[in-house]
Amino acid sequence: NAGVMQNPRHLVRRRGQEARLRCSPMKGHSHVYWYRQLPEEGLKFMVYLQKENIIDESGMPKERFSAEFPKEGPSILRIQQVVRGDSAAYFCASSPRDRGVDNSPLHFGNGTRLTVT
Amino acid sequence: KQEVTQIPAALSVPEGENLVLNCSFTDSAIYNLQWFRQDPGKGLTSLLLIQSSQREQTSGRLNASLDKSSGRSTLYIAASQPGDSATYLCAVPGGSNYKLTFGKGTLLTVNP
Numbered sequence: 001n002a003g004v005m006q007n008p009r010h011l012v013r014r015r016g017q018e019a020r021l022r023c024s025p026m027k028g029h030s031h032v033y034w035y036r037q038l039p040e041e042g043l044k045f046m047v048y049l050q051k052e053n054i055i056d057e058s059g060m061p062k063e064r065f066s067a068e069f070p071k072e073g074p075s076i077l078r079i080q081q082v083v084r085g086d087s088a089a090y091f092c093a094s095s096p097r098d099r100g101v102d103n104s105p106l107h108f109g110n111g112t113r114l115t116v117t
Numbered sequence: 118k119q120e121v122t123q124i125p126a127a128l129s130v131p132e133g134e135n136l137v138l139n140c141s142f143t144d145s146a147i148y149n150l151q152w153f154r155q156d157p158g159k160g161l162t163s164l165l166l167i168q169s170s171q172r173e174q175t176s177g178r179l180n181a182s183l184d185k186s187s188g189r190s191t192l193y194i195a196a197s198q199p200g201d202s203a204t205y206l207c208a209v210p211g212g213s214n215y216k217l218t219f220g221k222g223t224l225l226t227v228n229p
Contacts (some may be wrong), residue, residue, distance in 0.1 A: 004160075033215055042121070043161075043206070044218040054211065091160060095215070105151055106217065110160035 002027065002096050004109035005074075006027045012115045013082050021077040025094030032075045033106065034067060037089040046090075049075060081114045089113050119144045119211030123220035130197055133142045138192040138223045140207035148214050152192050153206040154180050155222065161206065165192075190208050196229045 005024040013019050025032050034046040045059040049069035060067065064082075069075040079086055090113075093106040120143045130136055144146070144203040149168050153161040165181040167176045167190070180193040189208055204222040211218035 006160075030130050031215070035217075040221075043208075043217070043222045044219075045216045055218065059216070093161075105163045105166045106215075107163065108161040113158070116207075 002052060004092055004107055006090075006092050006109035006112050008112060009110065010115070011112050013016070014117055015083060019079040019082050019114055020115075021079075021090050021092075021114070022074040023077070023092030023094075023109060024074040024098075026107055028098050029094035029107075031095045031097065032069050033093045033095075034075075035091045035108075037091065037111075039114070040049070043091065046077075047056045047104075048104050056057075064094050075114075084116045087114055090108065118145075119209060119218040121207060121209060123205075123207060125223060126221065127224040127226075129226040132199060134197050134227075135195050136197055136225070138194070138205050138207075140190040140192070140227070141168055142188045142190075142209050142211040142218075144211070145187065145188050145210075147209045149210065150181075150190050151208050151217070152179075152190075153208065155204045155206060156227065157203075158193050164205075168213050188202070193215060194225075197220050197225075199227045199229050201225060202227050 010029045032049045035043045039044045047060050048066045050054040064080045090110045091111045093108045122141045124139045151166045152164045166178040167174045180194040183190045205225050206222045207217045208217040
């Protein structure tokens with residue numbers, strides 16, 4: 001019973017390049033959440049997606065960041081024209097249904113550590 | 118706006134000690150509170166989730182309590198072991214149940 005799978009584990013990009021982070025939720029989970037952990041800061045919510053729908057992107061920076069969760073395949077967090085300030089650990093979590101329904105715990109992946117040089 | 122504070126920021130104890138980690142939050146209107154463990158370079162492992170109607174939850178040597186009215190939770194670890202060394206995070210939903218607000222964590226080191 002595989003958990004939340006994220007890849008790559010580590011990603012190095014030069015300033016101006018694009019970063020694509022992938023997240024496969026736990027089997028049977030159709031709700032995906034992305035969080036970012038900046039150095040010396042707590043994790044911050046970025047975006048909540050269901051299959052083919054963005055439910056809440058209130059935590060996403062207004063520019064250069066986008067997320068999708070297609071009908072088939074993993075969820076993708078895309079960062080265009082990366083800058084040094086984007087260096088962080090990006091975590092994905094999943095749940096089987098809307099947490100407003102059953103308060104189920106979130107299950108997190110091991111994260112992708114992005115370094116922008 | 119929900120804010121979560123964890124005290125102490127770091128804690129070092131000898132093996133075998135019982136210890137308490139503290140978490141406080143500013144908005145007591147929460148659905149639940151969740152404690153996580155984060156190992157260096159790894160993801161988050163959910164330890165305990167306390168529903169708003171509950172006062173405590175136990176799992177093995179871990180016991181978490183919740184006092185909503187005072188905006189506090191404690192994580193009690195009994196008979197600590199070196200393998201317990203990690204960062205412990207608490208999180209509460211802020212605004213929406215899926216939008217967790219995390220504390221900065223307590224870095225625990227258990228010395229053999």
